[in-house]
Amino acid sequence: MFGRKASRGFMLVSLLLKHYAAYRMQLFLYLKASGRAELNTMNLWVRMDGG
Numbered sequence: 001m002f003g004r005k006a007s008r009g010f011m012l013v014s015l016l017l018k019h020y021a022a023y024r025m026q027l028f029l030y031l032k033a034s035g036r037a038e039l040n041t042m043n044l045w046v047r048m049d050g051g
Contacts, residue, residue, distance in 0.1 A: 028044045
């Protein structure tokens, strides 16, 4: 895709992982915007309380 050569399997896995990360970020930002001030980046990426 876009001039790079890769197998279909690699491209499929890559696409799925990128969309999963984008979905998690969008959900996190939606929760933060709705007033969940106790959320921080540790909750987003590590899935644990930051402190």
